[in-house]
Amino acid sequence: MKKLKLKKHSILPGFGLSLGFTTFYISLLILLPLSMIFINTASMSWQDFWTTVTEPRVMASYRLSFGASFAAASINVVFGVLIAWVLVRYSFPGKRLIDGLVDLPFALPTAVAGIALTTLYAETGWVGQFLPFRVAFTPLGITIALTFIGLPFVVRMVQPVLQSFEKETEEVSAILGATRLQTFRKVILPEIFPAALTGFALAFARALGEYGSVVFIAGNMPMRTEITPLLILTKLEQYDYAGATAIAAVMLVISFVLLLLINGLQWWTNKRIAH
Amino acid sequence: MAGQIPLQLGAKKTKSQSVTEPPWVRRVLISAALLFLALFLVLPLTAIFIKAFEQGIDVYTASITHPDALSAIKLTLLVVVLTVPLNALFGVAAAWAITKFDFRGKSILVTLIDLPFAISPIIAGLVFVLLFGSTGLFGDFLFEHNIQIIFAVPGIVLATLFVTFPFVARELIPLMQAQGSAEEEASLTLGANGWKTFMRVTLPNIKWGLLYGIILCNARAIGEFGAVSVVSGHIRGLTNTMPLHIEILYNEYQFSAAFAVASLMSILAIVTLILKNIIEWKAAQREQQEDVV
Helix, strand or coil: CCCCCCECCCCCCCHHHHHHHHHHHHHHHHHHHHHHHHHHHHCCCHHHHHHHHHCHHHHHHHHHHHHHHHHHHHHHHHHHHHHHHHHHHCCCCCHHHHHHHCCHHHHCCHHHHHHHHHHHHCCCCCCHHHCCCCCCCCHHHHHHHHHHHHHHHHHHHHHHHHHHCCHHHHHHHHHCCCCHHHHHHHHHHHHHHHHHHHHHHHHHHHHHHCCHHHHHHHCCCCCCCCCHHHHHHHHHHCCCHHHHHHHHHHHHHHHHHHHHHHHHHHHHHHHHHHC | CHHHCCCCCCCCCCHHHHCCCCHHHHHHHHHHHHHHHHHHHHHHHHHHHHHHCCCHHHHHHHHHHCHHHHHHHHHHHHHHHHHHHHHHHHHHHHHHHHHHCCECCHHHHHHHHHHHHHCCHHHHHHHHHHHHCCCCCCHHHHHHCCCCCCCCHHHHHHHHHHHHCCHHHHHHHHHHHHHCCHHHHHHHHCCCCHHHHHHHHHHHHHHHHHHHHHHHHHHHHHHCCHHHHHHHCCCCCCCCCHHHHHHHHHHCCCHHHHHHHHHHHHHHHHHHHHHHHHHHHHHHHHHHHHHHC
16 A cells, blocks of 8 residues: 555665666656657647648558557457467467467567568468468558567467466356356456457557568558558658657657556456456 | 355256367367467468578578678677666666555556557657757767767667667566565565675576566567667668668568578577576476475
8 A cells, every 4th residue: 555655664775776776767768768759749830740740641651550450459369369268278289389489479570570471471472372362562461460460469468367267167157057158258258358458459559669570561652551650760761850750749649548558458457367 | 256156956067068168169279279370470480491591501601691791790799788788787676666665656667667668669769869860959969079879889779778678677577576575574684784685585586587588678689670770870781780681681682691681580589489488487387386385
């Protein structure tokens, strides 16, 4: 329980040193640089700002970034829950290996993932040549790259919840006459829902800002396959600092909102687990 | 909870069937999950190595021993050596302050630590251009004193510090929270000083978590692309890290060379995953031992 005192008494040493260093480091490395976005944006007039962040090319990039991120995070929820379920509940050869492999998108550099996926899904690629429609250099290709980088989030959120889930609850449900599907929908699904939603939000937030894995497969055509982070970089390379900063400010506000949402969701999930 | 529900003993069902799925459903679910993982994880990983060796081992060796490749590897190592220890030190300090003490504004601090995870790497690079670029806040000062940060190594280090900043702290905070401070308090009561308590009690307790955080931090520092690409300026042999070198090779249609360097980074990623699993296994073992004692 927090009291209104600045700090509760403790016999442990090092409070001033550790908190001082932490605050100093965060201020210098995170807060000062990030405040530049808002300071620079504040020097624009509201009219200029609004025109910059709502011009058609920018709007098209928001639609693409949000749409592809949403689609990718949704795919990840479905397959993330499925993978977590299979890993926790069933046994099959190679399970340990596959469990370890799930984190690959976190460990593999995004640029490496980007060129690998582009090569696979290009028209002449291993996968692309068998598909009747184009994948690389279309929004579909972007969605595939975003699905790859967001893959571990839902699995790693849902897995511990399933592991700590009491089998007795399912037994009771079955004894009371529910079918297996009913038990899943009415007993198991509500239990894993907060974790799956948190995983969705994490994957979505990550996808929204992702750059490395997307630039190669996107084709980067303005209005069609240009994601918002790339547009920021393009403006920067054309020395349009004001434009780049204004769009970055919009993205940053969205990131803050998502972060608060994720924190709230995580709190909800933890409460569920503790319960 | 279950005890409060009156059990209908008449409605007998075999337990094993009521809490699992029929074999064919299990098989379908396992196959679907494996197919998805094969398509999204195994296939890209395999493609990297096959493409890397497509034009033979000689092209492969030539690609990874090319002077530009070697200087990219050296720069990446330099960035890692500079950023990982700093962020590890920060992670330990932040976790100590947050888990051992109660103070106001703690939840804000925890949220701030998460911030770099939520921010696009492009924005992480952009903020340093706004600070240190030629038209940035310190642009004139740096120009007068002939210091270059953007389009130079310091900028790359700063951008990498920014994006890899939460990893160690994020691993240590839940771990140290679960461990509590009873052991440290006992050590202090028995007369050890703060430093000794930290080295002899805290550090052995958190070493696996710390190592895990460092490994994740290291993997991201090696592979960071977006943030570094904004501040690097892409000067060959000077400010190209390994991921940037891959990008240049790929855009020049030197696919085999690009995948050769990519394969080196993939091996590092696989080693990271193996280490991660070993550490998790060790941590689980430790927990079991403590349960027995």
